[in-house]
Amino acid sequence: xxxxxxxxxxxxxxxxxxxxxxxxxxxxxxxxxxxxxxxxxxxxxxxxxxxxxxxxxxxxxxxxxxxxxxxxxxxxxxxxxxxxxxxxxxxxxxxxxxxxxxxxxxxxxxxxxxxxxxxxxxxxxxxxxxxxxxxxxxxxxxxxxxxxxxxxxxxxxxxxxxxxxxxxxxxxxxxxxxxxxxxxxxxxxxxxxxxxxxxxxxxxxxxxxxxxxxxxxxxxxxxxxxxxxxxxxxxxxxxxxxxxxxxxxxxxxxxxxxxxxxxxxxxxxxxxxxxxxxxxxxxxxxxxxxxxxxxxxxxxxxxxxxxxxxxxxxxxxxxxxxxxxxxxxxxxxxxxxxxxxxxxxxxxxxxxxxxxxxxxxxxxxxxxxxxxxxxxxxxxxxxxxxxxxxxxxxxxxxxxxxxxxxxxxxxxxxxxxxxxxxxxxxxxxxx
Numbered sequence: 001x002x003x004x005x006x007x008x009x010x011x012x013x014x015x016x017x018x019x020x021x022x023x024x025x026x027x028x029x030x031x032x033x034x035x036x037x038x039x040x041x042x043x044x045x046x047x048x049x050x051x052x053x054x055x056x057x058x059x060x061x062x063x064x065x066x067x068x069x070x071x072x073x074x075x076x077x078x079x080x081x082x083x084x085x086x087x088x089x090x091x092x093x094x095x096x097x098x099x100x101x102x103x104x105x106x107x108x109x110x111x112x113x114x115x116x117x118x119x120x121x122x123x124x125x126x127x128x129x130x131x132x133x134x135x136x137x138x139x140x141x142x143x144x145x146x147x148x149x150x151x152x153x154x155x156x157x158x159x160x161x162x163x164x165x166x167x168x169x170x171x172x173x174x175x176x177x178x179x180x181x182x183x184x185x186x187x188x189x190x191x192x193x194x195x196x197x198x199x200x201x202x203x204x205x206x207x208x209x210x211x212x213x214x215x216x217x218x219x220x221x222x223x224x225x226x227x228x229x230x231x232x233x234x235x236x237x238x239x240x241x242x243x244x245x246x247x248x249x250x251x252x253x254x255x256x257x258x259x260x261x262x263x264x265x266x267x268x269x270x271x272x273x274x275x276x277x278x279x280x281x282x283x284x285x286x287x288x289x290x291x292x293x294x295x296x297x298x299x300x301x302x303x304x305x306x307x308x309x310x311x312x313x314x315x316x317x318x319x320x321x322x323x324x325x326x327x328x329x330x331x332x333x334x335x336x337x338x339x340x341x342x343x344x345x346x347x348x349x350x351x352x353x354x355x356x357x358x359x360x361x362x363x364x365x366x367x368x369x370x371x372x373x374x375x376x377x378x379x380x381x382x383x384x385x386x387x388x389x390x391x392x393x394x395x396x397x398x399x400x401x402x403x404x405x406x407x408x409x410x411x412x413x414x415x416x417x418x419x420x421x422x423x424x425x426x427x428x429x430x431x
Contacts, residue, residue: 002034006055017111018102019054019079019130027059035066043068043199047191049144049182050075050153057132057160060139069198070137071191073144074178076156077134077163080127080348083152084117087333087364088348089301091117093391093399094152123348134163141169142194144182145232147217148175148318150330150367151400158285158368161232170194171232172213173370175220175318216281218372219308220318225281225372233284233368233425241421242274242379246414250274250381250422258415265300265405269384270412272422273309276373282328284425286366290383291359291418292335297408298353304364305330305388306422308371309378317371323397327388328379331366332402335410338362359413381422385410 007026008016016022031044044066046056053075060070076082084091099114120126141164145157161171172190174181181187190213197206210228218224229235242250246259250272263269288304305327308315319326336351338360346363354360373379382388385405390396414420 002030004030018113021058021129023055024058024062027055028062028064031059031064031067041199042066045195045199046070047073047195049073049178053153053157054132057134057137060141061133061136063136063138067139069140069142069195071142071144071194072157072160073182074146074149074153074157075160076153077132077160078156079130080123082156082159084113084127085121085123085348086151086155087302087331087346088121088337088351089303089332089334090121090403091151091400092403093401097399122351132160134160135165137164138166140194140198141166142172142191143169144172144174144178144187145368146174146178146181147215147329147367147369148326149178149320150326151397152320153178154367155365158232168207170209170211170213173232174215175217175370177318177322214283214370216283216370216372217317218374219315220324234427237284237425237427239423239425241423242272242381244272244381244412244414244420244422248272254418254420255415258413258418260411260413262295262409262411263383263385265297265385265408265410267385269303269382271383272381274379276375276377276379278375280373281370281427282373282379282424283370283427285368286329286331286425287423288331288362288364288366288381288383289419289421289423290362290364291413291420292362293357293359293411293413294335294354295356295409295411297406298355299334299336299406300385300408300410301332301334301403301405302362302364302410303330303332303382303384303387303402304366305382305384306366306369307380307382308373309380310374310376314380319397320400321397323389323400325389326397328371329366329369330388331364333362333364335360335362359418361419379424383412 005012007014035042053072056070056072143161196202212229212232214229216225243254306329317326339347387402391401
């Protein structure tokens with residue numbers, strides 16, 4: 001086993017920058033050095049969580065000849081969209097903690113991540129330079145995609161699995177604490193089988209194993225299903241649209257007449273509920289289409305959160321940083337980031353403030369989840385102008401905390417000409 005310091009950190013010489021592109025080439029050289037040692041078989045594998053996963057993405061994209069397999073166990077791939085500025089909304093927790101924690105290093109040229117975040121609200125070349133070239137990765141791949149690290153590694157892990165060019169790739173999903181799962185008996189067995197096959201050439205069934213290990217929970221502690229699937233999201237997933245109604249319910253069809261609902265950007269938002277008639281597995285990312293207008297301000301941060309309500313009480317789930325009071329999933333978007341590219345996808349490299357009376361259509365990505373809703377359980381969508389939890393580390397989801405919206409009102413438009421719905425991934429026709 002080789003455990004190396006980054007350039008400029010620990011005892012490593014030189015100067016380095018967090019997430020710099022030279023990490024990939026440095027790691028490339030390290031892999032080739034290890035492969036040439038007398039104690040080496042010449043086949044090298046990579047494993048690790050968080051930054052030890054980010055560096056794997058970077059190394060694999062450089063195609064070291066002796067790299068045989070990698071297992072990035074929860075690691076983001078898009079610094080801007082996954083962590084620092086999701087949907088154009090500034091993260092004010094981890095970015096501060098991370099910057100302070102890396103301030104005293106041997107790297108005189110270390111980047112002040114927080115400073116760059118503050119002066120770069122739009123996606124630009126600086127952000128792009130810190131992303132990983134996932135499409136260039138061709139090595140066999142075992143990715144851990146967690147449903148419990150939504151505000152850090154979840155999105156990037158699933159994107160890494162989806163976008164990697166590797167023809168042999170597997171996805172291990174879970175909703176437990178990331179470190180304890182990494183070292184759990186089940187996860188270690190998964191890693192052992194993967195690396196034994198590609199590093200030791202053991203014929204252990206890895207090459208015929210269904211690509212996705214899917215874990216479904218009904219709360220933070222109760223696993224209801226663990227099974228293998230051929231793809232992510234699972235084959236046969238249906239995507240019904242739950243249309244928002246003015247009375248706080250969902251319906252199969254939009255409002256028949258024009259209507260609006262509104263909320264103050266610094267107070268409680270709007271809530272909508274759907275009751276499941278049968279046991280239903282909700283597995284995959286959700287998508288919210290929301291036509292909004294602002295009053296007394298020219299922008300707003302829209303936060304969308306989905307809860308599971310059982311017997312009238314909110315059900316808690318595990319999420320990043322050990323927070324055990326979390327939503328099923330969440331997403332966010334700044335209203336000024338309503339512009340779209342030629343493919344119709346939301347842009348983050350340009351913004352346009354809203355004029356009085358202007359209605360814009362926002363598309364909000366809600367992060368992947370895998371949850372059992374039993375008959376009678378309710379799915380609750382909350383739409384608000386502020387983050388759902390306090391910044392207090394004892395009562396809130398610190399250090400994930402996001403900038404508040406300007407003071408004003410946000411108006412949601414419903415009815416003809418306005419698509420306002422939550423797209424929910426369900427298995428089969430259970431609803």
